Amino acid sequence: MARKKSGGSGGPSGGEWLATYSDTMTLLLTFFILLYSFSSVDAQKLKQLAASLQTVFTGQANNAIFDYNMKYGEVPLVGENSFQDQIPIDKSTGDPSMYETVSEFIEKNKLEAVVQITEDSRGIIIQLRDNILFESGSADIKEDSKNILEKISTLVSSFPNEIIIEGHTDNVPIHNQKFASNWELSSARAISVLKYFVEVKKIDPYRVSAHGYGEYRPVKSNDTPQNRAANRRVNILIVTKEGVSE
Known part of the structure; x- marks a missing residue:
């Protein structure tokens, strides 16, 4: 088989x-x-x-x-968003490279005598004493100080970040024909700087806002003329943190 x-x-x-x-x-x-x-x-x-x-x-x-x-x-x-695409910024700890860039710009343009650079939880602050920009009790920018703002506008234009302009006063009450309180004065001064940046230097208005704090965010106690002078200031804040203006 x-x-x-x-x-x-x-x-x-x-x-x-x-x-x-x-x-x-x-x-x-x-x-x-x-x-x-x-x-x-x-x-x-x-x-x-x-x-x-x-x-x-x-x-x-x-x-x-x-x-x-x-x-x-x-x-x-x-x-990710458009700002991060252009300049990476650490949203939790700030950006040391930006702080250095701002400091170098101030030094290069010889603004150390009129500008102070600080940093807080919101971002980097370019601080100017009120008498640098304004006469006492006025919110009109001095003609001879506009060159300072022109240089600063060049700096802030180089970043895509939001810019907040803050007006501050001391605690001495004000009441004149234009301003009934320090609220109005500080707000008007912040708006004057904003309008210069937007209308004269053509900074994108969607990036810029103005806040007036009056006497209620002092950096020093208002017990001496020197301390009151330190509290009268305009801050230009370069925002490096999310949610600051929300």
Whole structure:
């Protein structure tokens, strides 16, 4: 009797799973090579990509990485906006490089005698005493001080950040034909600087706002003439923190 041949010509051999396994391993290898290429180019972008992918997979984002930034030609990752695209700023701790840039500009333009640079939780402050810009009880900018504001406008124009102009007074009451209180005086002085920046120097008005605080945010106690003079000031704040004006 002839021996029967083993194995059918069209039946399964039992090794078909190897093809699926091989395809899966190839896809995984491609994926990790892709991740490695991202990390080699920009580690921060990789972190943002991972966070964005997580929000998409968990249903917490609508567009995330799939939106295209037409202005800058980039795919915006989580937490990015137009300001960060232009000048990266650490929103939690401030930007030391910006502080150094401002300080160097003030020194280069010989403004140390009229300008003081400070920093608080909101950003970097360019502080001017009131008598540098205004006569006593007035909100009209002195003609001979406009060159100071012109230089400062050049500086703030070089950053994309929001600018807040703050007027401050001492606690000596004021009541004249123009201003009924220190509220009005401090607000009018801040607005005068804002209008110079916007109307004369053509700074984008959407970036600039004016606040008047009167006597209620002093830097020193109002117990001596010197301290009161320090409290009478105009601050030009370069905002480096999110949510400051909200």
